[in-house]
Amino acid sequence: xAKVTPDLRDNSIRxxxxxxxxxxRWVKVHAAEFLLELDYPDRxxxxxxxxxDRNGEEPEYRIGIWRVLAKATYDPKAKARWISRIRxxxxxxxxxxxxxxxxxxxKLGVTVPAGTESSKARTERDAxxxxxxxxxxxxxxxxxxxxxxxxxxxxxxxxxxxxxEDARIRGLAAYAIRHLPAISANTQKAxxxxxxxxxxxxxxxxxxxxxxxxxxxxxxxxxxxAELRRRATSGExxxxxxxxxxLARLATGDDMELLxxxxxxxxxxxxxxxxxxILRVGRRASHFMTALDWAVIGLYAAGMLAIGxxxxxxxxxxxxxxxxGRNMNPLSVGLSLFATLLSTITYLxxxxxxxxxxxxxxxxxxxxxxxxxxxxxxxxPFFMRLQVTSAYQILExxxxxxxxxxxxxxxxxxxxxxMAVIIYATTDKILVPLMGLDSSATPWLCAVLxxxxxxxxxxxxxxxxxxxxxIQTLILLGGAVVTIVLVTVFLGGVGNWWPTEWPAHxxxxxxxxxxxxxxxxxxxxxxxTWWSCTSGSDQMAIQRYLATRDVKAARTVLITTxxxxxxxxxxxxxxxxxxxxxFRLNPHLVPDGRTILGNxxxxxxxxxxxxxxxxxxxxxxxxxxxAAMSSLSSGxxxxxxxxxxxxxxxxxxxxxxxxDHVRLAKYVSVVVGAVVVLLSAYVGSVQxxxxxxxxxxxxxxxxxxxxxFFMAMFVPWAKGWATILGAATGMTVVVTINxxxxxxxxxxxxxxxxxxxxxxxxxxAVGSVASLVPIGLRREKL
Numbered sequence: 001x002a003k004v005t006p007d008l009r010d011n012s013i014r015x016x017x018x019x020x021x022x023x024x025r026w027v028k029v030h031a032a033e034f035l036l037e038l039d040y041p042d043r044x045x046x047x048x049x050x051x052x053d054r055n056g057e058e059p060e061y062r063i064g065i066w067r068v069l070a071k072a073t074y075d076p077k078a079k080a081r082w083i084s085r086i087r088x089x090x091x092x093x094x095x096x097x098x099x100x101x102x103x104x105x106x107k108l109g110v111t112v113p114a115g116t117e118s119s120k121a122r123t124e125r126d127a128x129x130x131x132x133x134x135x136x137x138x139x140x141x142x143x144x145x146x147x148x149x150x151x152x153x154x155x156x157x158x159x160x161x162x163x164x165e166d167a168r169i170r171g172l173a174a175y176a177i178r179h180l181p182a183i184s185a186n187t188q189k190a191x192x193x194x195x196x197x198x199x200x201x202x203x204x205x206x207x208x209x210x211x212x213x214x215x216x217x218x219x220x221x222x223x224x225x226a227e228l229r230r231r232a233t234s235g236e237x238x239x240x241x242x243x244x245x246x247l248a249r250l251a252t253g254d255d256m257e258l259l260x261x262x263x264x265x266x267x268x269x270x271x272x273x274x275x276x277x278i279l280r281v282g283r284r285a286s287h288f289m290t291a292l293d294w295a296v297i298g299l300y301a302a303g304m305l306a307i308g309x310x311x312x313x314x315x316x317x318x319x320x321x322x323x324x325g326r327n328m329n330p331l332s333v334g335l336s337l338f339a340t341l342l343s344t345i346t347y348l349x350x351x352x353x354x355x356x357x358x359x360x361x362x363x364x365x366x367x368x369x370x371x372x373x374x375x376x377x378x379x380x381p382f383f384m385r386l387q388v389t390s391a392y393q394i395l396e397x398x399x400x401x402x403x404x405x406x407x408x409x410x411x412x413x414x415x416x417x418x419m420a421v422i423i424y425a426t427t428d429k430i431l432v433p434l435m436g437l438d439s440s441a442t443p444w445l446c447a448v449l450x451x452x453x454x455x456x457x458x459x460x461x462x463x464x465x466x467x468x469x470x471i472q473t474l475i476l477l478g479g480a481v482v483t484i485v486l487v488t489v490f491l492g493g494v495g496n497w498w499p500t501e502w503p504a505h506x507x508x509x510x511x512x513x514x515x516x517x518x519x520x521x522x523x524x525x526x527x528x529t530w531w532s533c534t535s536g537s538d539q540m541a542i543q544r545y546l547a548t549r550d551v552k553a554a555r556t557v558l559i560t561t562x563x564x565x566x567x568x569x570x571x572x573x574x575x576x577x578x579x580x581x582x583f584r585l586n587p588h589l590v591p592d593g594r595t596i597l598g599n600x601x602x603x604x605x606x607x608x609x610x611x612x613x614x615x616x617x618x619x620x621x622x623x624x625x626x627a628a629m630s631s632l633s634s635g636x637x638x639x640x641x642x643x644x645x646x647x648x649x650x651x652x653x654x655x656x657x658x659x660d661h662v663r664l665a666k667y668v669s670v671v672v673g674a675v676v677v678l679l680s681a682y683v684g685s686v687q688x689x690x691x692x693x694x695x696x697x698x699x700x701x702x703x704x705x706x707x708x709f710f711m712a713m714f715v716p717w718a719k720g721w722a723t724i725l726g727a728a729t730g731m732t733v734v735v736t737i738n739x740x741x742x743x744x745x746x747x748x749x750x751x752x753x754x755x756x757x758x759x760x761x762x763x764x765a766v767g768s769v770a771s772l773v774p775i776g777l778r779r780e781k782l
Contacts, residue, residue, distance in 0.1 A: 016272055029064035032048060060097040067108065070082035140176050191215060244259070259278050293617045305472075348430075350576065365569060377555075402721075407705060415707065419676040434605065451677070527755040545557060580596070583606075583685065639670045639672045704731045
């Protein structure tokens with residue numbers, strides 16, 4: 001099978017740049033879009049800003065100019081302005097280029113949600129629905145927009161047009177269907193019938209053939225792909241262009257001779273489409289780990305199981321199993337807590353955040369000294385004085401059984417979801433790509449990862465968790481250091497990847513703006529709130545404090561955790577900087593269908609597969625697995641302690657001897673692990689930037705949970721029913737802010753990083769004021 005050689009790749013890039021510079025109108029637009037999609041943005045925006053000055057008022061072509069500028073800009077507000085211009089043309093019934101406008105809106109993925117209260121939005125929706133009900137060339141594109149707007153992406157609107165008597169309508173409907181990620185069985189059937197019936201000499205048949213090659217029945221796709229190969233080498237320019245563009249998605253190394261021939265075509269549009277196809281084929285090369293890598297990972301997994309077995313023989317009491325006998329080394333426990341809270345999500349998301357949005361998030365380290373003061377000198381002494389096993393026993397002592405049960409349910413909901421997301425992210429974003437498996441293998445790998453972690457956790461209890469966490473901390477630190485060193489070697493020095501200017505795609509840093517995604521003040525406040533809430537209410541953290549002998553040792557745990565977090569944040573920042581430079585110089589190494597910025601979270605994994613020597617890849621993957629398994633082991637152990645103490649022991653009439661009680665706790669660990677593995681199979685709906693997903697979904701219950709403890713610790717007049725009312729208020733606030741767009745259909749709202757601080761203020765205010773109402777009993781302060 002022929003490969004895309006470096007010379008052929010360079011020739012294809014030159015071809016696209018030459019077309020961009022020398023050609024006019026839509027040929028120039030197509031070349032620009034190909035370059036942007038392939039992460040070669042140099043000179044594209046500048047070229048089309050000049051085109052805007054020269055031809056910005058020319059009907060039809062102005063739509064192409066605005067479309068390229070909307071794709072080329074990194075500023076969301078600028079993109080919205082270009083799309084607004086295109087939308088205005090479509091909404092103008094007298095505009096001569098409404099067809100081009102509605103086609104561009106569909107290609108840009110513009111949506112018009114139903115059910116909105118805005119009169120402007122209703123007018124826009126009515127306009128699209130009116131055009132969609134017609135029978136002219138705009139109809140398929142208006143329906144395409146409505147399909148994009150449908151939460152279920154029901155493509156029946158487009159499928160219906162395949163039976164039209166107008167060949168142009170059938171062809172344009174097929175053109176729209178070809179761009180959909182997937183189609184329904186009914187639409188597939190209609191497409192098959194239409195394609196088979198379309199005459200060979202029809203100028204619209206090429207669109208049906210393209211759609212069939214992508215979405216047709218599996219046993220017919222080869223036939224239609226063969227037709228595209230034939231059309232790519234003969235016929236009208238527009239048909240050759242469409243055929244080459246579709247082959248970009250389907251071609252293999254066997255098509256290199258055909259595409260190389262098209263690269264020398266006299267028609268510029270055909271040359272650019274062929275160059276685009278060649279570059280995409282080159283990105284489909286497989287890169288997997290070697291047997292040596294898997295041997296390293298296997299030794300790592302075996303070592304974790306051996307540690308679990310070793311400590312299983314030294315666990316005699318429930319305190320040994322759940323709290324390590326309350327006399328564990330504070331430095332080890334601190335590293336364990338750090339490793340617990342640094343999940344795979346963080347390990348992948350932090351470099352991805354650096355690549356996509358820049359170092360503004362690093363401002364979080366400013367919050368750490370304040371966290372150390374508040375948690376270390378206000379909260380930890382409170383917990384250590386009470387000497388409980390489950391943190392939620394505190395809630396019952398102070399606010400009653402109902403609040404304790406609510407706290408336990410909050411914690412279990414939070415951590416079960418968190419662990420399921422970690423398992424899914426680790427397998428789907430790391431193991432599946434590196435093993436070259438289909439995504440259908442994800443549930444099975446989730447099960448394997450879960451079984452290994454649950455096995456050593458259930459055997460050895462907290463001692464095994466802490467020891468393995470320390471080892472895993474060292475491994476994940478090593479993985480980050482290895483990545484930085486190798487990029488430095490590949491690029492010829494630190495100066496070749498260290499950013500010397502603020503890249504255009506990074507948002508400008510701001511001190512304060514509630515409407516911006518991230519600002520200095522917002523990230524510091526959000527970090528302080530998260531750490532305070534987690535350290536003051538999460539069983540995984542409180543369990544670590546209680547595993548030490550006194551308040552001083554517990555503070556050492558906290559300071560060790562925060563210090564390790566600063567170190568890793570800095571290391572992962574450098575990983576992000578280095579990977580951004582590496583892939584900007586080598587965009588051809590980004591897998592087909594992905595982009596540097598659109599898939600920033602996955603570049604770390606891609607670098608592992610591409611650039612690391614055999615054995616080192618296995619070490620870095622072991623680091624990623626370590627981040628996941630340390631979080632899972634702690635989550636399972638802490639969930640086990642909550643279930644055992646807050647539910648089983650709390651309501652059980654009699655208690656077995658200690659050995660039987662330890663055995664019961666181990667069984668609970670196994671059940672928790674099984675539930676998490678089962679949930680992980682259904683986490684495929686988690687989308688978007690991992691850093692944002694963490695704040696929006698995984699941390700959804702963090703503040704409501706801490707609010708219960710705040711009322712118990714710091715509000716002397718707190719009452720149980722008022723505390724529950726406050727928790728409901730806090731939950732309402734955080735859900736409203738995090739899911740504002742989904743709830744209202746509006747893209748407005750304040751940044752998600754304000755959700756936790758504002759929810760905390762609302763929850764504690766409502767709970768404190770409601771507690772003043774003379775209803776219910778008030779218990780003494782602990």
